[in-house]
Amino acid sequence: MGVREREWYYTDAPDLLKFAAKKRLPRERSRVSSQEPQAIPAVTIPRAEHSISRANISENALKVLYRLKNAGFEGHLVGGSVRDLLLGREPKDFDVATSARPEEVEALFRNCRLIGRRFRLAHVRFGDEIIEVATFRASGAPDNDEAAQLAHDESGRILRDNIYGTLEEDAVRRDFTVNALYYDIRDFSVKDFVGGLPDLRAGVLRLIGDARTRYREDPVRMLRAVRFAVKLGFKMHPGTDAPMSEYGPLLADIPPARMFEEILKLFLYGFGLQAFEALRHYGLFAQLFPRTETALTTEEQSFPHVFIAKALASTDSRVQQDMPVTPAFLFAALLWEPTRLASQQLEAQGIHPAEALRRAAHEVVSEQISRVALPRRFATPMVEIYQLQPRFLQRQGKRPQRLLSHPRFRAAYDFLVLRAQAGEVDQELADWWTQLQADGSAPEVPALDGTEPRRRRRRRRRGGRGRAGVEQGPA
Ligand code: ATP
Numbered sequence: 001m002g003v004r005e006r007e008w009y010y011t012d013a014p015d016l017l018k019f020a021a022k023k024r025l026p027r028e029r030s031r032v033s034s035q036e037p038q039a040i041p042a043v044t045i046p047r048a049e050h051s052i053s054r055a056n057i058s059e060n061a062l063k064v065l066y067r068l069k070n071a072g073f074e075g076h077l078v079g080g081s082v083r084d085l086l087l088g089r090e091p092k093d094f095d096v097a098t099s100a101r102p103e104e105v106e107a108l109f110r111n112c113r114l115i116g117r118r119f120r121l122a123h124v125r126f127g128d129e130i131i132e133v134a135t136f137r138a139s140g141a142p143d144n145d146e147a148a149q150l151a152h153d154e155s156g157r158i159l160r161d162n163i164y165g166t167l168e169e170d171a172v173r174r175d176f177t178v179n180a181l182y183y184d185i186r187d188f189s190v191k192d193f194v195g196g197l198p199d200l201r202a203g204v205l206r207l208i209g210d211a212r213t214r215y216r217e218d219p220v221r222m223l224r225a226v227r228f229a230v231k232l233g234f235k236m237h238p239g240t241d242a243p244m245s246e247y248g249p250l251l252a253d254i255p256p257a258r259m260f261e262e263i264l265k266l267f268l269y270g271f272g273l274q275a276f277e278a279l280r281h282y283g284l285f286a287q288l289f290p291r292t293e294t295a296l297t298t299e300e301q302s303f304p305h306v307f308i309a310k311a312l313a314s315t316d317s318r319v320q321q322d323m324p325v326t327p328a329f330l331f332a333a334l335l336w337e338p339t340r341l342a343s344q345q346l347e348a349q350g351i352h353p354a355e356a357l358r359r360a361a362h363e364v365v366s367e368q369i370s371r372v373a374l375p376r377r378f379a380t381p382m383v384e385i386y387q388l389q390p391r392f393l394q395r396q397g398k399r400p401q402r403l404l405s406h407p408r409f410r411a412a413y414d415f416l417v418l419r420a421q422a423g424e425v426d427q428e429l430a431d432w433w434t435q436l437q438a439d440g441s442a443p444e445v446p447a448l449d450g451t452e453p454r455r456r457r458r459r460r461r462r463g464g465r466g467r468a469g470v471e472q473g474p475a
């Protein structure tokens, strides 16, 4: 996981913080106005009354928590790990929140590195596992000195955030109520300051505080909302999803590299198809892949939608079977339709198909990366997957064997199979390549016997030296 995503963009939402510090508020205040957020009583669930057991917590996370505690600091598990353990799911990683300053954490662990510019975090490394330790974040009360470091840009986004605070303050600056539960290593209790436990029980995903403010501060929270709702099977609270259609365009200001990381978390963790449908439902997909969205909304047949759905479903099932997945294939699927359309247009201008495809891919990728970064190590294989597609039509002589030994053959073949499933190319073509791999020798290329698919290809051939022409060879 990258550093960038960890630099949250937090609220100083003063109204909320009043409620976090509710003990100081006269009682009546929290009752008077229904306009103001309701004061939520802080709840502590003792060890005997919740299901989190140390047996399910990573040993390394426990080591970190105990060492913090023994040095006199507060140490809590927080975020996805507490949420997932309470739901009986296996956490993806273990995050720790502490009262220790980053430098104090650093002094406690030899295997520790401080990261982040806006907000310093400690990464404590144990082999492959990194335990992320974050100091409690503060509200940035305007009367304290450090608050001056908090700066918003015009749209309300927080640009700098460097202030440390208390556990309660830390809680209200997190994104969703179910992500703001703490497991306290001192007594193994679970602490809830924001109503996360009832939401967890009800399966509700609710943004903490005023949703509009929180989305303006950090528009990526909209993508996180979709991701958690889909992944956990939670309903979004009405206030949480209502602003999305209006605020979606704010995603345009997010650095493409951060968007790339979010895209991977949406599409490569086993629930990509549902995430895709939900993103489209909320009008967010158009912000991520504008050209694909245009192709989807102007589609004449259902092909692009079917194709993307099949690609995502196949990626999901690979994830479920612990098979490797790559962003190259994901982006190839998501950008195929706009690339295909652009390539067709170039071909219509008389440009050779292979060159048209190359140019189209270049055009689509350069436009796309202004939204979502696509590191070269993924863009290059993605374009190769495209470029190998016409070569599947060349089934004569030594060509098939040559293609088989191409390092990108397997991904390109998988891509071809999806195209066939979605009805873009003949199923017979995909089957032929399947059989070639199974038998090791080239099956006969079906004769031009006037069956449906053949006829279609032959017709295209009249346009000149088409891709299909090569395949069919000299008559
Ligand atoms: P996952 O299962 O994907 O790891 P997670 O909830 O742990 O889910 P992380 O991205 O690991 O998500 O972040 C850890 C915690 O940090 C979150 O649960 C949340 O409390 C807080 N957090 C992360 N990003 C933001 C953000 N953009 N705004 C507010 N809080 C955030």
Ligand code: MG
Pocket: 079, 080, 081, 092, 093, 094, 095
């Ligand atoms: Mg996490």
